[in-house]
Amino acid sequence: MPSGTHPVREANFDSIVGPTHNYAGLSPGNVASASNQGEISRPREAALQGLAKMRSLAELGLVQGWLPPHERPDLDLLRAEGFGGDDSALLAAAAANAPHLLARASSSSFMWAANAATVAPAVDTDDHRVHMVVANLQTMPHRRIEPPTTERILRRVFPDQSRVQVHAAIRGDGLTDEGAANHTRLASGDDSGIHFFVYGVGEDASQGPQRFVARQTLAASRAVADLLQVPESRRVFAQQNPAAIDAGVFHNDVIAVGNLNVLLYHESAFLNQESVLAELDRRLDGALIPIPVTASEVSLDEAVRSYLFNSQLVTLPDGSMCLICPSECPETPAVADLLDRLVSRSDNPIEHVKVFDLRQSMRNGGGPACLRLRIPLDEPGLNSVHPPCLYSPDRYDRLVQWVERWYPDETTDSDLADPQRLQSVRDALDALTSILEMPGLYAFQR
Ligand code: SUG
Numbered sequence: 001m002p003s004g005t006h007p008v009r010e011a012n013f014d015s016i017v018g019p020t021h022n023y024a025g026l027s028p029g030n031v032a033s034a035s036n037q038g039e040i041s042r043p044r045e046a047a048l049q050g051l052a053k054m055r056s057l058a059e060l061g062l063v064q065g066w067l068p069p070h071e072r073p074d075l076d077l078l079r080a081e082g083f084g085g086d087d088s089a090l091l092a093a094a095a096a097n098a099p100h101l102l103a104r105a106s107s108s109s110f111m112w113a114a115n116a117a118t119v120a121p122a123v124d125t126d127d128h129r130v131h132m133v134v135a136n137l138q139t140m141p142h143r144r145i146e147p148p149t150t151e152r153i154l155r156r157v158f159p160d161q162s163r164v165q166v167h168a169a170i171r172g173d174g175l176t177d178e179g180a181a182n183h184t185r186l187a188s189g190d191d192s193g194i195h196f197f198v199y200g201v202g203e204d205a206s207q208g209p210q211r212f213v214a215r216q217t218l219a220a221s222r223a224v225a226d227l228l229q230v231p232e233s234r235r236v237f238a239q240q241n242p243a244a245i246d247a248g249v250f251h252n253d254v255i256a257v258g259n260l261n262v263l264l265y266h267e268s269a270f271l272n273q274e275s276v277l278a279e280l281d282r283r284l285d286g287a288l289i290p291i292p293v294t295a296s297e298v299s300l301d302e303a304v305r306s307y308l309f310n311s312q313l314v315t316l317p318d319g320s321m322c323l324i325c326p327s328e329c330p331e332t333p334a335v336a337d338l339l340d341r342l343v344s345r346s347d348n349p350i351e352h353v354k355v356f357d358l359r360q361s362m363r364n365g366g367g368p369a370c371l372r373l374r375i376p377l378d379e380p381g382l383n384s385v386h387p388p389c390l391y392s393p394d395r396y397d398r399l400v401q402w403v404e405r406w407y408p409d410e411t412t413d414s415d416l417a418d419p420q421r422l423q424s425v426r427d428a429l430d431a432l433t434s435i436l437e438m439p440g441l442y443a444f445q446r
Contacts, residue, residue, distance in 0.1 A: 007190040008121045008376040011063035012312070013157070013389070014054050015113040015371065016399070016432075017047040018069035019407045019425050022416065023363060024103035026142045029212030030365035031248035031304055039363065043108075044407035046360030048400065050111070050371055053356050055396055057324070060354075061317040063382065064391040066399070067113055067157065067373070068432055070149045071442045072425065073105040073416065077145055088419040095417035104142035106416045112366045113373040114181040114253055115143070116150045120228040121376035122163070124185070124192045129165050130381055131228045132158070135179030136169035139215045156438055160384035170223045177220040180373055181251035184258040186280060188287040193376075194234045196280060197221035198252035198270070200245055207271075209245035216240075216251075236283060238276040244268045248304040253369050255303060259313035259321060262349060264291040266303050291348050298334050306332035308339075310367030313350070322352035326367045330355055388437045398435050406431070 025037025051066075058064040075087060078094045081101055085093065094102040110116070117132045125131055134151045137143035147169040158164035170177060182200075187193030199221045200214025201207070208214045218237060225235050240252055244266075249255045256265035261284055263277075270276045281288035293303075303309060305328065312324035323339070330336045339353050356368060377385070388395060406428035408415070415421055426444050433441050440446050 008123050008378050009063055009382070010314070011065055011375045011377050011382065012057060012372040013065040013067050013113060013375055014050055015067045015111045015116070016069050017043065017050045017111045017361065018072050018108035019043050019047075019428055020072040020106045020411065020416065021046045021108040021111070021360065022103070022106060022411045022413075024107060026103060026107060026109070027140055027250070027365060029245065029248065029250045032363055032365040036363040038413065041411045042360055042409060043411055044403055044409055047403045047407055049356070049358050049360055051396065051399055051403065053324070053358065053368060053371065054391060056354065056356070057314070058391040060314070060322070062314055063377070065157070065385065065389050066391070067116070067153055067389065068436055068438065068441060069108065069429070070110040070146065071429060071444065072108060073102065073422065074145050075105070077101065077105040087422060091417045091419060091422065099413065102416050103413075104145075107142045109143050110146050110150065111361065112370040114370045115179045116373050117154060118177070118179050118183045118224050118228065119373065119375050120185070120195060120230050121193070122378055122381060124195070124234060125229040126231065127229055129163055130158070130375070130377065131165050131167065132375075133167045133224045133227045134169040136171065136175065136177045136220075138176045139178070139213055153441070156441065157386045157389045158384065159386060163381050163384045167227045170220060170227070172223075174217055175220040175223055176215060176217050177224055178215045178251060181253045181370065182216040182221065183224075184252075184256070184263070185376065186258050186261060186263065186284060186288070188261045188284055192234065194236060194280070194283045195225065195228070195230045196258065197225060197235065197237045198240050198256070199237065200240050200242070202239055207239070207242065209242040211246040212250065214240070214242075214245055234283070236276070236279055239271040241268050241271055244300060247300045249300075250365070253310055254307065255309050257309050257311060257313045257369060259315060261287045262289045262291065262313065262321065264309065264313065265293065266298070266300065266309060267292055267294050268300055289348055291342070293338060297338050302332050302334050306335040307362065307367035308335050310369045312368045312372065316352070320351040321349045322354055323350055324368045325353055325355050326362055327355050327357045327359065328362060386437070388435070395435065402428070402431060402435060
């Protein structure tokens, strides 16, 4: 059977949280990031929370992988801004004169792998290869530094270009792209799927949000769809409701989540909601199972605070669906009620809810779905993945021990300039490249 005609299984690749995870308030429009600015972070706990989610999903019978962290602080960013001297002098000068630049250079924001790339499986593309387009992340300055490293990592994890083509981030005026967080693949069964791209602003900027920036443009979504080699007939574009962006919904995955033919969404998710849903249903030959959540059930504010829609919606081996929620969901009464109703109803395949403590990431606006990149793979595609980046109990244990050995318990602003921390991060990453069998991954190793 040629590649692209095997059934696909969704693999989730989560990024490992980095040792410099901190709260710097770098993302205007992201309510959690803004409100936790300056809080003390707990990098070890953050990384262990992420790893625990990965293990649980693997134990549920799902395909789980991990992506290595990027090197931080990014000293090249500081050098490009004019700081010089050896590494210690560089850190000290940046801390004294431009703490905001040091914060940008130190962010662990690459951990939200849903913003790493947009992916189309082999079964959907013109040339029957998986295509991935690295997100350019141009809107937030601290995230602009991610794409080259993301590209390098994805090429190492998916080295077989005859199966998986990794495309560099798109460039150009007005092309701002935040990856899979604004893209959903929907499908009925094993058939090829349709690709639902949600953008924040189109050609007419006056139709976009007024308070916060729209992170995804229509032009960018179109350019990504072209590179993915998804046929026109399988593309649907919709605009996010600008009022939702202005209420803190900075990505579509904060207000809607889909899996196979199910779409769970808030009634304020999209502009022209009815026609968007009708179009999705038509493209799925009438198989769409829409699950609207009204504002009277869960307000926009409760949706943003609980991150209900940032749950992962996954299909378990028995065919039932499970929502992987953050602990803020059952702690929000309206959301807890909604979840109870959802699993007890027979009009949808969601039968289970599993709750995870991801508070360290959540405080920066990153829930379960933000932490992972969905990569639907057929069997030959799965066999082509760099094996140490796929979950195994043994390597999981080694990663946990590695985090416990190297990650600081706490981080405050002043720690970001500590040269001993820098050395410890490099030692940690050096050790990680042995565990993941990726020699020379980081610039300091080359
Ligand atoms: O881009 N937060 C990230 C959160 C990304 C969430 N991803 C998805 N929704 N898929 C962002 O706003 C905060 C960093 C800080 O403030 O320190 C941050 O970058």
